[in-house]
Amino acid sequence: MxxxxxxxxxxxxxxxxxxxxxxxxxxxxxxxxxxxxxxxxxxxxxxxxxxxxxxxxLPRRIGLDSALILNLFLPILLFEAAINTDISRLRSTLKPVALLSGPGVIIASGVTSVILKFGLGLPWVSALLVGVILAITDTVSVIAVFKEVTVPSRLITIVEGESLFNDGIALVLFSLILKVNTTGSLTVADSIRELLVVILGGGLVGLALGYLGVGLYTRSDDSLSNILLTVAIALGSFQLSQFFGMSGVVAVVVAGLVVGNLERSQTVSASSRITVLSFWEYAGFGVNTFIFLLIGIEINLETLLRTLPAVLLAVFAYQAGRFLSVYPLLAIVKRVDRNLPLRWQHVLFFGNIKGSLSMALALSLPPTLPNREALIALVFGSVLLSLVGQGVSLPWLVRRLNLDHTSESQQWIEALQSQLITAKAAQDELETLLKTGVLPKSVYEEMRASYQVRLVAAERSLRDFYNRRPDKLTAASGRMTRLDAIRRRLLLAEKDALNDSLRKRILSDDVVRSRIQTLDQQLLDLDDD
Incomplete structure (x- = not known):
């Protein structure tokens, strides 16, 4: 007793x-x-x-637990990013995102590994593992910088899109290298086959759970139940994919994209949607808060000072890898897609900040790996210098590159657009309240009329602005690209309609292909913001 x-x-x-x-x-x-x-x-x-x-x-020593980060924190962060990603925007940046998150990760990992192999004399397996770990870019840190200074929305979409798939490719490469270390050999054909199976399998799991979740989501207007459902989708897709030996990261990303985008087209009340998205915003913020605090607590300054020369070489190595992946690959993009300004490429290169996932993978290195503790110290030191050095200097770089400039006319236009968007959303919600019997028709008409006054005033101002002569419009705004984002969405809608008509055998393949080529050229001619 x-x-x-x-x-x-x-x-x-x-x-x-x-x-x-x-x-x-x-x-x-x-x-x-x-x-x-x-x-x-x-x-x-x-x-x-x-x-x-x-x-x-602190009264007791705490630290990062790699299993906790990989199995709980990582799915939360990935799902929060995916559920807020607009596929139509992501689709317009698909080519640069695919190059940076696919070949870009491989190039960056390879260059980093070679430099560490010959610079520090590491075994090939250790050098490759550290190379993959340091090829991961922590988007949380970069987006946190973007909240401090205004940058073009398309650049933010590229950064977010790259991170969504960057982590998945890096984790798959990490597991393949560990498998080589365990089995002693793995052919190129086997590696490619396993890579495809892991990624495609994870994508299928994410699609299945995402569509199932949307079906259940739209049948319930209870915000708390929908929050629990989305949490189950995020954690369940990750664990189910891991159980079958597939990529949990890819599954969570795909599930989040499906839920976030299909849910918008369903009849879900605005209050329920806002509650769910607010929960995920708070969850992501809270997880990041604890992770980055724990990163600082976990790093031992004495060990960092002893390994500082090796850490500086590692920082140089991953920056060299990033340089050789960003600029050459984005030079290819301009041949097949809209060119990315060189100033944007500088941000993508210098915004190569490391974070929690790199540290979690370092802690998950097998105990039998030679010099495991030295490798962990190397990664931890690189993460610290990256967060402090690049994290502090990146806002200064963005300001120097004049990416945060927004003209007065653009601010005025966006203010009017915000009036249109909010008034339309309020009227849609009023329609729902009227149909469900919550609101009597007399009150509905009175409240709808007040919003209609705001709509008419904003629409009149925008119509007058857009109907000006081109020379006056150019003088007022500085460039004729105010409607580019809207035009792009309309062109993408046309492409979707053509593809749907082709699937239904309404139009012939030749007609659809010719029209889509015309639409693609129009998309290429548009200058994004």
Whole structure:
């Protein structure tokens, strides 16, 4: 009995310490948010620095758990990013995203591995593993920087799209290298076959669970039930794919894209949609807060100082790999797609910031791997220098490149567009309330009329602006690209309609192919923002 009471007392003591640690972390995160906003530094960089400073103040030692990050935190972050990604925007950047997240990861990993192999004398397996780990770009850090300064939306789409698939390719390569290390050999044909099976299999699992989830989602207007459903889809798709030896990352990304985009076309109330998206925004923010604080706590400054020369070589290596993957591949893009400005390429190159996934993969290295602890220290040091150095200097670079310039006319147009979007959304919600009997018709008509006044005023102002003569419009705005985003969506809608007509055998293949070529050329001629 005494032993039992002592055990309970010990568990209560551990629980109280854990609660104390969580309270400290939340207070520190709040303080960092306030200070980083005042100092105009990225929030995640401030969290890492705060973790470094507070490591000795905690009542117990805590650290990153690779299994927790890979099985819980990673699916949450991936699903949150995917559910907020517009496929129509992603589709317009498909070629640069595919090149950067596919061949780009392979090139960056290979260059980094070769430099580390001959620069540090690492075995090939160790060098390849570290090369793949350092080829992963942490989009959370880059997007956090983009929240500090305004950048073109298409550039943000490229960064988000690359990260969605970058992680999946890197994790598959990581598992293949570990398999080679375990079995001793793996042919090129077997590697390609396994790569395709893992990626395609994960995509199919994500599609199946995504479509199933949308079917259940649209049948319920209960926000809390829909939140639980999306959590089950995110975690379930990851675990199911991992169980069958497929890519859990690809499955989560595909499931998130399906749920986020198909749900918009279904009859789901605005309040339920906003509640679900807000939950995922909070979940992603909370997970990132704890991860980046724990990164700072996990890094040992004494070990970092001892390995600083090797860490600096690793930073040079992954930047060299990124350089040789970004500029040559994006030079190819301009032959088959719209050219990406050189200033955007500079941001994509220098925004090669490392983060939590790299550290999680380093911690998951097998214990039998030679010099495992040295490799972990090498990755941790590289992540720290990346978060602090590139994280702080990237906003300055973006400002120097004048990517954050927004003209007064553009701000005026967007203000009017925001009035149109919000008034239309409110009227749609009023229609739903009227049809369900929540709102009497007299109240509905009165409230709808108030929104209609705002709509008419905004539409009149926009019509007058767009009906000006081209020379006056150019003088007012500086360029004739205000409607490009809308034109692009209309052209993509035309392509979808043509493809649907072809599937239904309404139009012949020759007619559809000719018309699609014309539409593709029109898309290429558009200058995106």
């Amino acid at each position: 005494t032993f039992f009471l002592a055990a309970i007392s010990g568990e209560q003591s551990n629980a109280s310490q854990l609660v104390t640690v969580l309270i400290i972390l939340l207070l520190v995160a709040t303080a960092v948010a306030l200070v980083s906003r005042r100092l105009r530094i990225p929030y995640v960089t401030g969290l890492v620095v705060a973790g470094l400073l507070m490591a000795e103040l």
